[in-house]
Amino acid sequence: MKAVIIEDEYVAAENLKRQIKAVDATVDVIAVLQSVEESVEWFSENAAPDVAFIDIHLADGDAFLIFEKIEIRCPLIFTTSYDEYALKAFEVNSIDYLLKPINKKNLEKALNKLKYFSFKNNNEELVSQIVGSIRETKGTFKKHFLIPYKDKLIPLSADEIAYIRTEYKMADVFCLDGRRFLVDSSLDELSRQLDPAVFFRANRQYIVSHRAIVDLTVWFGGKLAVNLSVKTPERIIVSRARTGEFKEWMRCNG
Structure with a gap:
């Protein structure tokens, strides 16, 4: 399985790569992209991967700008510190929405969806899963x-x-x-x-x-x-x- 990571923080990208490998050694991260501009260029010139992991806040703007410039035809897993964009992420082919810090259990669930989930627009089941996942994770923030x-x-x-x-x-x-x-x-x-x-x-x-x-x-x-x-x-x-x-x-x- 080929994957692309869109993340402007080097350490966060490297940590995610290690976590992905730990969960599923068959996943091959073929590119790490750091900006909207770089992502648009890469997806314009390369075949779509099997999945893209996308942070929302990038060096030159938010990730949703990518979808205004180019169509990405692969399942998306958003990885972010912010929970307020879940429904917006769902509108652009997201199959999961992971809140940072990402734990192994939630990452494993997201990768399993790639294998077993039939991806459809406006799927109420998916929205429910995303919102439920956010609610489970939200309590982990430091007080x-x-x-x-x-x-x-x-x-x-x-x-x-x-x-x-x-x-x-x-x-x-x-x-x-x-x-x-x-x-x-x-x-x-x-x-x-x-x-x-x-x-x-x-x-x-x-x-x-x-x-x-x-x-x-x-x-x-x-x-x-x-x-x-x-x-x-x-x-x-x-x-x-x-x-x-x-x-x-x-x-x-x-």
Whole structure:
């Protein structure tokens, strides 16, 4: 079985490749694509694989832009940190929707669907399976952290976080009450750990909490500036490519 992975994070792609091999050694990952542009080019020039694993947030926009430019004629398995796109994924031939961090059990179920599931548009059974899978997985998001601070460990609830900002390879966590902690985790790692109904990856530098958002400012070039209830070192800008997604997240999680 030939597979393609569309994922802009190298470590995440390598981890997924290892997980796939561990579940089914017959799966051959023939390409790892990192962007919308690269994916469109690859699928235009190559025969369709047996399956494509697709992360939604890519370096140059969300993965759904791929389907606006080219038809992909193979089953799709979405791998993402966000649960709000499940039905949209189903509209573009998705047979499963796996929330990160991906576990072996759910990956094995997804691969089994390739063998036994008869793929049809508007199939209510599939929608039910996808939504059920999301509900099972959603409870795994972290609600509490232990933050090393000097010679102590500080308990921190996810509810207390206003935003998170990258600081080299570490992350600065800013709280609603003004406290600030430096943690030894990347923004990608934290994005996978936090509940996507509450936290949004605004750009490559910031994750923002819904609880901290006061309002939005329409910015030049179709972008949005996010105004929080706490001070930030600079404006937090949501790119034009993600403004629609961000507005939908605001509406759905208000």
